[in-house]
Amino acid sequence: MIERELYMEQIIPFIDQPFVKVIAGIRRCGKSVVLQLISEELLRKGVDKSHIVYMNFESFEWMDIKDAKALYTHIGSIIKGAEGKFYILLDEIQEVENWEKAVNSFMVDWNVDIYVTGSNSRMLSSELSTYLAGRYVDFHIMPLSFKEYFSFHDLPLEQEKATIREEFRKYLRMGGFPAIHTADYSYDAIYKIVYDIYSSVILRDTVQRHGIRNVELLERVVKFVFDNIGNRLNAKNIADYFKSQQRKVDINTIYNYLNALERAFIIQRVQRYDIKGKELLQTNEKYFVSDLSLIYAVMGYKDRLIAGALENLVYWEMRRRGYEVYIGKQDDKEVDFVALCRDEKLYVQVTYQLASQATIDREYTPLLAINDHYPKYVVSMDEVWQDNIEGVKHKHISEFLLEKDWR
Structure with a gap:
């Protein structure tokens, strides 16, 4: 993978900070790669691989997770009873209905650091502001400079x-x-x-x-x-x-x-x-x-x-x-x-x-x-x-x- 240094320099200071990191941009601009680069950065920082949860909702693997409740249940099955912080990386999250409700609950209920990507700026508007007001930072990923x-x-x-x-x-x-x-x-x-x-x-x-x-x-x-x-x-x-x-x-x-x-x-x-x-x-x-x-x-x-x-x-x-x-x-x-x-x-x-x-x-x-x-x-x-x-x-x-x- 080619490092997207411009964006990683913006995101890295927010690792382990109490904000949801929202990574948005047009499809195929490189958001998934940025999410993978974040995962690699976490591993370099000594985070155990088992504490990094990565889900790409364009993959057939997750086709059964259609709404916030199903997402919360799945993540909960991984985190409940475990010790330490978990890092949740959710790619193309807009495919999950009411996803922002689940993410809000993650922050309330568990010790987590959350990163989400999406291909529609609506995810940064009213719904997100309602549930995560003041608790998210957004990064706009663009095609190559x-x-x-x-x-x-x-x-x-x-x-x-x-x-x-x-x-x-x-x-x-x-x-x-x-x-x-x-x-x-x-x-x-x-x-x-x-x-x-x-x-x-x-x-x-x-x-x-x-x-x-x-x-x-x-x-x-x-x-x-x-x-x-x-x-x-x-x-x-x-x-x-x-x-x-x-x-x-x-x-x-x-x-x-x-x-x-x-x-x-x-x-x-x-x-x-x-x-x-x-x-x-x-x-x-x-x-x-x-x-x-x-x-x-x-x-x-x-x-x-x-x-x-x-x-x-x-x-x-x-x-x-x-x-x-x-x-x-x-x-x-x-x-x-x-x-x-x-x-x-x-x-x-x-x-x-x-x-x-x-x-x-x-x-x-x-x-x-x-x-x-x-x-x-x-x-x-x-x-x-x-x-x-x-x-x-x-x-x-x-x-x-x-x-x-x-x-």
Whole structure:
């Protein structure tokens, strides 16, 4: 197994702490591997193997455990009468009805340390908050970053710029699902693998979990969002589009579909932020996809989506590093990203190439108008442009994604 160091560094300090560790993310992003890495870490710490209880609820082995009572009974049969702490690792826990009630009882009744994974963010919402309020910490596992791509392919990070940029172009086309980086697959094979992942997520984490009947409309919504990645978008925009196609769709239905897709980690809604007023705005948000390969698998690779694809990669890299990320509004101008992390702030513009003076002005002017001392970047795939302008730095996207510190 390849170490997912970024996530293990976050989780390890919480081992033996009185919180349920909730590990969530889209299917096949590597949650099960993280759970196995936690098990290995426990063994290294001297925990007896018999005190580590691991259950994967996608396995046929546990098909009879359908609800909280059955889960509680099974775990109880292992723990009751035994001495010492037990470590309970439950993979894809959302397959068990009312699982949060069982987990709450585990904490009340026994000496345990609990780790659960799931593929739907609903497990982090009302039900979980009701039973475990203040007693859980959550970790969002994402597909591979560009840095992790190097680890999976056993490539050194210290290479010539030209080599790193060539590897970036491969990463851009392949996406970050770990499974596709375990062998030398063609792009066609990659997109077939990813389409199977997508189909599973659509069926199990959206259609079945939310009782969606009009699957054809749901997939049309998915394609519309994918085709507008990085553009301002909301439920009304989508409903208006369908109306222009002579298809009447209720805006609440669109809203519900977008929520279901977001809960399944297929897409992520990003709100706008007024830089001067320092407040969130409720209109003209953007949506990004959890991994670019999902777009290619569903719609094929499209060069015209390159600007949105680059924004997508920058957005998720900032999220990996713990930033809250918003779309910026500066008077009548837009800043692609305002990223906040405690007392740190970062402004980023993303474009494909700085090919003309008009493009240079469009990308740099909003950043130059921001009167504070926080770092400001223009990120592109430009091979020639090198200049920094009045403290606004330019970075090739491959360098930006691998930068150790943006401050």
